[in-house]
Amino acid sequence: MSKIDKRDEIVRAALELIAENGFHGAPMAMIASRANVGAGTIYRYFENKDVLITELYRDIEENIMAALQEKYSVGEPFRERFLHLGTGLLHHFIHNPLVFRYLEQFHNSPYGVASRRDKILGTATSDCNVFRELFQLGITQQILKDLPLVILFALFFGPVLSVARDHILGFVELDEALIHHTIEACWDGIKR
Amino acid sequence: MSKIDKRDEIVRAALELIAENGFHGAPMAMIASRANVGAGTIYRYFENKDVLITELYRDIEENIMAALQEKYSVGEPFRERFLHLGTGLLHHFIHNPLVFRYLEQFHNSPYGVASRRDKILGTATSDCNVFRELFQLGITQQILKDLPLVILFALFFGPVLSVARDHILGFVELDEALIHHTIEACWDGIKR
DNA sequence: CGATTCGGAATGAACGTTCATTCCTTTTTA
DNA sequence: TAAAAAGGAATGAACGTTCATTCCGAATCG
Structure with a gap:
């Protein structure tokens, strides 16, 4: 197995286990064995578990943004752009359940708060810009309604994440139909 | 300290620590010391940590439902009833941040899935009936829009939980104004 | 009524387990 | 064959839970 392959295997194993069992249900030893790799080997690719977790998060976010840019x-007109992005995001979650569950685990953890702060305050560059x-x-x-950006985000991401879950x-x-109806309902919520 | 007081102290300490640090950031020893109680004492009131966690959850849910019934x-007319319930719920979360964060911790954990299933399938009696x-x-x-109940729930609870967080x-x-605008935007999302 | 006994509540040190991380040996690569 | 990578047993910290002991107010006795 090449070096890249091995890193990929580790990341894949981590994604699966963390998505299914949460951070605390995914010990390093288990990740290693699922990746067909020694426990110590992981530490040749990632300094520690935190780094593995946050790098995996960055990978995932990049993928999502790339996928969304395609449909964009x-x-x-504005409304169609919104509907495209919205349905695109929901599609992506539904077709990548492991990714979605990983994101949920991440966001509902100490890791997630800082990342959320960045997103909302707009500090993050990569992010949902x-x-x-x-x-x-x-x-x-x-x-759109003249409300703080945070509120509009909530009115969109809130339902999307909820129905995806x-x-x-x-x-x-x-x-297909239900996805459209959901995103259109979000639109009704945020539009003026 | 009386027996009841001691139980209350334990529950209060657990609520605070779990809300602030999550289940894994609230070891029994820490809960005990915050409650000014010996580590073993907790086990005189609760069989184990799981039981403590789920009993605390039930307490909280009862309180919320009681608070909501008041305003109800x-x-x-239908729209006003919805707005009352919605703003009431949001108010409750905002004025009881510890309770809110505890609920988030609970729902984003293995405990939460079963409870969520009950809620949506309507098995639960106590719950958000x-x-x-x-x-x-x-x-x-x-x-309201002719969509599955789950979707309507998402369009309401999604934004509410998100803005509360x-x-x-x-x-x-x-x-006050922003709370009203938020709930009204939810209304726009779910109304026909 | 004061002294003594008693029972259950409270305690916290100790235990066994689990986990991230390290370290040294073995294997692979160049 | 020397250097780099991989492996997995060993390590020590942290956790939930247990249990032998202490503590204290009520009951009993003289």
């Missing part, structure tokens, strides 16, 4: 065209820019534009163009846990079966 | 009058009944009524009377973490200052 600046030419369209697509949404930040879009929402900001919507406010200044008086398309319900779908993944099997409490509801989201098909 | 079946005579009002006020909301369940109201939303069901709204659907059959064609006041942002307020408590200091990312936004929710005043």
Whole structure:
């Protein structure tokens, strides 16, 4: 196995175990054995568990942003741009349940608070700047309600994360139509 | 200190520490010392940590439901009933940040999934049946969008929990007006 | 009524387990 | 064959839980 492959195996194993069992249900020894790697080997690639966790988080966020940029065209009217981004995000979560559960674990942990602060205050560069820019534009163009950005975020991300979780846990079966209705309902909530 | 007082002290200490540091940041020894009680004493009142955690959860839920029932009058029109319940819930979270953070910890843990399943499938008797009944009524009377209950729940609870968290973490200052605007935006999202 | 006994509540040191991390040996690579 | 990588047993810290002991107010006795 090449060096890159081994790192990938470790990351994949960590993603699976943490998504399924949480940080405390994913001991390093278990990650190592799931990755077919010695316990000590992980420490050749990651300084410690914290670093593994946060690097995995960064990987995931980059992927999501890349996936969203694809569906994104600046030419369209505002509402369509929002619907595209919204359905795109929800799709991504539904088709990558491990990623979604990992993000939930991360956000509901001490790690998550700092990251959240960055996101909201706009310090983060990588981060959900697509949404930040879009929402900001919507406010200044008086398309969206004149509420603090944080509130608009809540009105969008709140439901999206919630239905994604319900779908993944099997409490509801989201098909194409239901996804659209959900994002449109979010739109009704934030639009002026 | 009387027997009841001692139990209360333990519960209070557990609430504080778990709300602030999560389940894993609140070892029994720490809970005991914060409650001015010996480590072994806790086990005279609670069989083990799990029992302490779930009993505390039940206490909290009862309190919330009691607080919400107060503000609730079946005579009002549907929209007003919703707004009352919504603002009431948000108020309660904002004025009881420890309770809110405890609930978040609980829901984002293995404990939470079972409880969530009960809530959504309607097995739970104690639980947010006020909301369940109201939303069901709204659907059959064609006041609310004809979407699965789970989705409507997401469109309401999602934003409420999200803004409550942002307020408590200091990312936004929710005043009376902002609370109303938020709940009204939720209304826009779920109404037909 | 004061002294003594008694029982259960409280205690916290000790135990066994689990985990992240380290360290030294073995294997692979160049 | 020398250097780098991998392996996994060893380590020590932290945790939930237990249990032999202490403590204290009530009951009993002389």
